[in-house]
Amino acid sequence: MAITKKDVEHVAWLARLALTDEEKDMFTRQLSQILEHAGKIAELDTSKILPTSHVLPVKNVFREDETRPCLSREEALSNAPAKERGMLKIPKII
Amino acid sequence: MEYEAVIGLEIHVELSTESKMFCGCSARTFGEEPNTFTCPVCLGLPGSLPVINKKAVEYTAKIGLALNCEIARSTLFHRKNYFYPDMPKDYQISQYDLPICIGGYVDVETKDLTRRVGITRVHLEEDTGKLTHISRTGRIGEADYSLVDFNRAGIPLVEIVTEPDIRSPEEAKAFTQKLKSILEHLEVSDCNMEEGSLRCDANVSLRPVGSEELGVKTEVKNMNSFRAIQGALAYEIERQKAILKRGEVVEQETRHWDDAGNVTVPLRTKEYAHDYRYFPEPDLVPMELSKDWIEEIRVTLPELPDVRRKRFEEVYGLPTHDAVLLISSKAMGDFFEECAETYPDAKRVSNWMMGELSMYLNAANLEIDECAVTPRHLVQLLKLIDDGTVSGKMAKSVFEEMFETGKLPKVIVEEKGLVQITDREEIARIVEMVVEENPSVVEDYRSGKERALGFLVGQVMRLTQGRANPQLVNVLLKEKLGG
Incomplete structure (x- = not known):
């Protein structure tokens, strides 16, 4: 299952990655190889096996509905490059 | 050519748990100072790990049972990836192909018919942060920059998706009202539409009457009141009808209801290209809802609106029309029952609630539990009419006064010297x-x-x-x- 340069560009856009032309070619080649390998595994008959989303046999890890202290606003915003009125200020997005 | 509207709804409900979905931050953040209810988990800081709020799962199952759904024995969370600054993680923990509840229905009574609306699924996710778009023109599409408040990020959010079974704006409104009443009776959400704890989006398309095929749909967002649901859908249906009658095609897009302008406007679609690359959330292990657990939840189900309506008809002898209106919100039903406990003529209570009380509530845009009139007020007034102290006409002016001031009718009658002349x-x-x-x-x-x-x-x-x-x-x- 070969991957095209267009696929790479699409995935790069979704991940907001700016790739050079050389990088796009390289990833097209590398990703195709990875998919080829995955394709080989896919040849196995797994029709009687449930999908494995998690490798550990652990289920139902819950917390009770109880509150705990929050961060102060100063701490919460300490990583923000720009702030206004107690909120994070960000470039326009629409 | 005659067209028929095909409408499906997506309703988001914030659960009224104490804490957020995956962390211990308080979930009661509405109206609080921005960014004062966050922690490393809901801010998505590296190294933090989410843990599932058990009560939120139980509430979701409870909703599913009330909507006649099947509860999945085995279910899990997925990661929904997208770049939008309302989530600090750049993904939302949601559910994908294994939601907690599938395949239910709600019976919706409208003036002309009862429509069974299918429920496709009910799933659990986390709410996003709140963006405020700052623009000089005030138009959402012309923002200069945006401000982000993460208080809401991580509040448990349930998404309820219907089948495209709804055929008119009136039915959409009636469905949402019924659903809201069910959720109120379950006491899993405060369902406050103005505060955004119940939000409604719709998929709308038209097709020639008699056709089974679905037309091109648009998604309408931002309908924050029952009036908006009806207005937005009526507008959108007319808009699509005009396009089809010109022989053109409807463009599949997301449109925003502009409440002030009474129109739907397109949101620019490029940024909304849906490619969420869902995958099982690696930070959370799967859930197994045992039969016993589901039964434990089932026994906590309260009397639901449909059953309550029948009881109102049978026990109090109310006509169906009255009973349907009285169960349209939990608070209405509770008000009625409290009156009926101390006053024998239930139909008269109902008449006053649907007449004067509803009229003043609508005019003041208040819910019944937000106004000054309590069951004690109404019962006292009815007794004053019965014993001849006031006439029916005088009672109406007393009602107006008690709605305004919250004074008890006896006090008003005394203060104003309103006692009826029967001499x-x-x-x-x-x-x-x-x-x-x-x-x-x-x-x-x-x-x-x-x-x-x-x-x-x-x-x-x-x-x-x-x-x-x-x-x-x-x-x-x-x-x-x-x-």
Whole structure:
């Protein structure tokens, strides 16, 4: 299952990655190889096996509905490059 | 060509848990100072790990059971990836192909018919942060920059998706009302549409009547009231109809309801290309809802609106029309029942609730549990009418006053000297006066003009500031004139 340069560009856009032309070619080649390998595994008959989303046999890890202290606003915003009125200020997005 | 609307709804409900979905931050953040309810988990800081709030899972199953869904025995969370600054993680923890509840229905009563609306799924996720778009023009599409408040990020959010079974804006509104009432009875959400704890999006398309095929749909967002749901869908249906009648095609897009302008406007679509690359959330292990656990949840189900409606009809002898309106919100039903406990004539309680009370509530844009009138007020007023202290007409002005001030009817009656005049002699005196002062009207009545009597009754009421007992006035006037 070969991957095209267009696929790479699409995935790069979704991940907001700016790739050079050389990088796009390289990833097209590398990703195709990875998919080829995955394709080989896919040849196995797994029709009687449930999908494995998690490798550990652990289920139902819950917390009770109880509150705990929050961060102060100063701490919460300490990583923000720009702030206004107690909120994070960000470039326009629409 | 005649067209038929095909509507499916997506309803988001914030659960009223104490804490957020995956962390211990308080979930009661509405109206609080921005960014004062966050922690490393809901801010998505590296190294932090989410843990599932058990109560949120139980609430979701409870909703599913109330909507006649099947509860999945085995279910898990997925990661929904997208770049949008309302989530600090750049993904939302949601559910994908294994939601907690699947395949239910709600029966919706409208004026003309009862429609069974299918429920496709009910799933659990986390709410996003709140963006405020700052623009000089005030238009959402022309923002200069945005401000982010993460208080809401991580509040448990349930998404309820219907089948495209709804056929009109009225049905969409009735469905949402019914669903809201069910959720209120379950006590899993405060369902406050203005505060955004219940939000509604719709998929709308048209097709020629008789056709089974679905037309191109648009998604309408930002309908924050029942009025908006009806207005937005009516507008969107007309808009699509006009396009189809011109022989053009509807463009598949997301549109935003502009409540002030009464129109839907397109959101620029490029940024909304849906490619979420869902995958099982690696930070959370799967859930297994055992039969016993589901049964434990099932026994906590309260009486739901449909059953309550039937009980109102059977126990209180109310017509279906009354009962449907009284169960349209939990608070209405509770108000009614509290009155009916201390007042024997349930139908009269219902009449006053659907008449005066609803009228004033609508005018003031208040919910029944937000206004000054309590069941005690209404029952006291009805008893004052019964014992003849006030007439029905006077009661209406007392009602207005108690709605405004919250004073009990007895207090109002006393303060205003509103006690009804039932003294025969006193009324007879005034009747005599009116008859003497209006000889020509009296003549009219005697020559057969029945309507003239109404004028004379009105004069008596005017002279007594509406306090004379109307039945007595009628009787005494007729006696006097008949002689």
